[in-house]
Amino acid sequence: MTALLSIRDLSVAYRGNGREALKNINLDVAAGERIAVIGESGSGKSTLALVIAGLLPPSARIEGHIDWQTTEFRSSHSFAPPSVLPEMSGRTEGAKDRQPKFVPLGGRDIGLVFQDPSASLDPVMTVGKQIAEVAHTHLGLDWPQAFARAKTLLERVRLPDPDAAMHAYPHQLSGGQKQRVAIAAAIAASPKLLIADEATSALDTIVQAEIVSLIRQLVAEDGMTLLFISHDIALAAELADRIAVFRHGELVELGTTAQIASAPHHVYTRALLDAHIGLDTEPMLRRAGASV
Numbered sequence: 001m002t003a004l005l006s007i008r009d010l011s012v013a014y015r016g017n018g019r020e021a022l023k024n025i026n027l028d029v030a031a032g033e034r035i036a037v038i039g040e041s042g043s044g045k046s047t048l049a050l051v052i053a054g055l056l057p058p059s060a061r062i063e064g065h066i067d068w069q070t071t072e073f074r075s076s077h078s079f080a081p082p083s084v085l086p087e088m089s090g091r092t093e094g095a096k097d098r099q100p101k102f103v104p105l106g107g108r109d110i111g112l113v114f115q116d117p118s119a120s121l122d123p124v125m126t127v128g129k130q131i132a133e134v135a136h137t138h139l140g141l142d143w144p145q146a147f148a149r150a151k152t153l154l155e156r157v158r159l160p161d162p163d164a165a166m167h168a169y170p171h172q173l174s175g176g177q178k179q180r181v182a183i184a185a186a187i188a189a190s191p192k193l194l195i196a197d198e199a200t201s202a203l204d205t206i207v208q209a210e211i212v213s214l215i216r217q218l219v220a221e222d223g224m225t226l227l228f229i230s231h232d233i234a235l236a237a238e239l240a241d242r243i244a245v246f247r248h249g250e251l252v253e254l255g256t257t258a259q260i261a262s263a264p265h266h267v268y269t270r271a272l273l274d275a276h277i278g279l280d281t282e283p284m285l286r287r288a289g290a291s292v
């Protein structure tokens with residue numbers, strides 16, 4: 001399968017933080033693949049999402065490369081994450097040599113869904129306008145077309161009354177409904193990559209399962225690549241083809257969901273699995289296609 005994304009020797013350090021948030025990460029993500037990134041709090045999961053999306057603060061030190069395979073240019077293009085550019089002044093010749101380079105744009109090429117939908121939704125703009133704005137900006141649709149697309153998206157994310165929701169403000173919706181709206185906005189420009197960073201962590205178990213199922217369906221229907229970030233290995237196993245296990249900024253294990261769930265190599269992965277034993281390990285293994 002073609003790699004959509006190749007991460008090479010990637011390290012990230014935040015200013016004022018002695019420890020590197022990511023250490024020498026190498027990871028290929030295939031086009032159309034669903035990959036889960038799991039690990040405990042502080043393991044570097046969100047940093048990975050932010051560096052891929054080019055959203056790290058400019059003060060963060062980034063080393064290494066993220067290469068994108070884009071159909072637009074029909075070849076592989078390398079980009080230095082935007083926030084590293086000022087620090088790359090000594091290497092600009094090399095950077096110029098790689099022209100034309102493809103710099104993915106958040107919203108257009110990468111859809112992002114975070115834990116707290118309230119933080120990504122504008123409280124004083126109607127839901128319909130927020131989704132339509134993404135389609136208007138990134139797809140160049142005129143406003144009537146953009147609003148029509150917003151309505152279709154609200155139907156696709158299964159909001160109970162899409163017509164009413166178009167005119168609603170975020171505070172009038174439940175947490176699960178807001179997350180559906182955030183997902184609709186994230187996929188409004190048909191991004192190649194959807195990053196869901198703890199997108200279900202703030203929701204109760206039933207709504208969590210509904211959102212996971214929704215993400216699975218949308219990713220399949222639109223042929224998106226999924227980076228699903230979670231601290232919950234059981235949830236990750238529900239929809240990932242492969243699981244990447246992070247600890248203290250390092251990628252300690254990478255394997256198919258069945259392999260990770262049934263025969264983990266790393267002691268830390270085993271500990272994450274053990275935390276689920278007696279709770280939902282068997283269903284998780286069955287879902288992952290492993291023999292129990």
Ligand SMILES: Nc1ncnc2c1ncn2[C@@H]1O[C@H](COP(=O)(O)OP(=O)(O)OP(=O)(O)O)[C@@H](O)[C@H]1O
Binds near residue numbers: 019039041057
């Ligand atoms: N803006 C920042 N400035 C300084 N240090 C940061 C910043 N953001 C994250 N860090 C540090 O980087 C490391 C990795 O954090 P990160 O948020 O990527 O982990 P995480 O696995 O996503 O954790 P969580 O599940 O709690 O969100 C941690 O030590 C964290 O304290």
